[in-house]
Amino acid sequence: MALQLSFEEKYKVIVLRDTTYAGLFYVAVKTTGIFCRPGCTARTPKAKNVLFYDTTHEAIINGYRPCKVCRPQEEVGATPAYIQQILDELEANPYQRLKDWDLRQRGVEPSQIRRWFKKHHNMTFQAYQRLYRINGAFTKISNGESITHTAYDIGFESLSGFNDSFKSTFDHAPSQEKGKSVIHLIRFTTPIGPMFAGATSSGVCLTEFTDRPMLETEFKDLKKRLNAVILPGENDHLKQLQAELAEYFAGQRKAFTVPLHTPGSAFSQSVWTLLQGIPYGTTRTYKEQAERLGKPKAIRAVGRANGLNKIAILIPCHRVLGSNGELVGYGGGMGRKKWLLDHEKQHS
Numbered sequence: 001m002a003l004q005l006s007f008e009e010k011y012k013v014i015v016l017r018d019t020t021y022a023g024l025f026y027v028a029v030k031t032t033g034i035f036c037r038p039g040c041t042a043r044t045p046k047a048k049n050v051l052f053y054d055t056t057h058e059a060i061i062n063g064y065r066p067c068k069v070c071r072p073q074e075e076v077g078a079t080p081a082y083i084q085q086i087l088d089e090l091e092a093n094p095y096q097r098l099k100d101w102d103l104r105q106r107g108v109e110p111s112q113i114r115r116w117f118k119k120h121h122n123m124t125f126q127a128y129q130r131l132y133r134i135n136g137a138f139t140k141i142s143n144g145e146s147i148t149h150t151a152y153d154i155g156f157e158s159l160s161g162f163n164d165s166f167k168s169t170f171d172h173a174p175s176q177e178k179g180k181s182v183i184h185l186i187r188f189t190t191p192i193g194p195m196f197a198g199a200t201s202s203g204v205c206l207t208e209f210t211d212r213p214m215l216e217t218e219f220k221d222l223k224k225r226l227n228a229v230i231l232p233g234e235n236d237h238l239k240q241l242q243a244e245l246a247e248y249f250a251g252q253r254k255a256f257t258v259p260l261h262t263p264g265s266a267f268s269q270s271v272w273t274l275l276q277g278i279p280y281g282t283t284r285t286y287k288e289q290a291e292r293l294g295k296p297k298a299i300r301a302v303g304r305a306n307g308l309n310k311i312a313i314l315i316p317c318h319r320v321l322g323s324n325g326e327l328v329g330y331g332g333g334m335g336r337k338k339w340l341l342d343h344e345k346q347h348s
């Protein structure tokens with residue numbers, strides 16, 4: 001899976017601290033004996049002191065120790081076990097409130113969990129728990145359960161407290177909830193970096209790498225198009241998605257069966273459908289895609305619709321190349337596009 005980048009190109013990735021190459025190669029520093037993944041925030045080493053390896057294994061057998069800052073031997077952005085244990089507990093019982101005291105009882109330092117949530121979900125742990133509870137409430141109310149019962153069921157001591165909390169999350173009261181839908185959002189890791197995935201009750205509507213620059217815009221667009229709110233939580237589609245993606249990354253899955261929910265213009269829809277027809281392990285150019293659509297002159301429009309795809313990997317926009325076969329534009333970063341194409345080639 002060697003990434004064909006020159007020494008200079010790899011060094012540039014290190015200098016720029018580009019996280020989209022994390023997991024694709026490793027940098028070892030001769031003067032310190034330590035190796036890092038690209039994007040590490042530790043000090044930038046001089047070019048004459050660095051060596052590049054494709055795997056952590058190679059770096060280790062050559063005598064380098066993993067950096068304590070970026071922990072290159074762990075999957076990028078992996079959830080530490082002590083936090084996973086808390087997340088599992090919340091999933092089993094979304095309506096309990098874990099306070100600092102409860103966390104310490106479980107051997108977790110509250111400040112650690114605060115920092116982790118801030119970094120990976122950009123919210124406090126309290127806010128995450130509250131959204132998780134509200135998510136449960138939302139589902140109950142949309143299924144026709146009474147607001148009063150729901151408020152008490154999910155652990156609010158008063159109806160007004162519940163109303164206030166609900167309002168601050170959704171910008172309106174729970175009684176006005178009819179017609180809105182929920183996009184459940186999870187974060188998980190892959191060998192080439194952490195991803196967000198979102199799903200409505202109809203299907204998966206988002207899979208993106210968490211460092212994609214356009215992510216905020218994609219969230220906004222989805223909320224608007226689906227008249228929905230985005231809340232942390234999981235549903236059956238997201239469970240199926242994670243299982244299928246794990247098989248894909250292990251080289252054991254070539255097509256996806258999880259239902260998709262892809263709001264967009266009729267033209268975008270036609271481009272995305274066509275993308276899903278590009279066989280695993282093969283590529284096409286934008287020009288070929290435009291021709292297949294019966295619109296040979298719409299090459300740019302096809303490129304734009306590719307860029308609007310919010311379902312990375314499952315709608316394989318990474319399988320489209322420039323007219324000379326060059327790797328062009330990928331929201332998740334070029335390194336990842338190259339990795340995905342190499343991976344599929346290797347397993348087809």
Ligand SMILES: [Zn+2]
Pocket residue numbers: 035036037040041042067068069070071
């Ligand atoms: Zn490091």
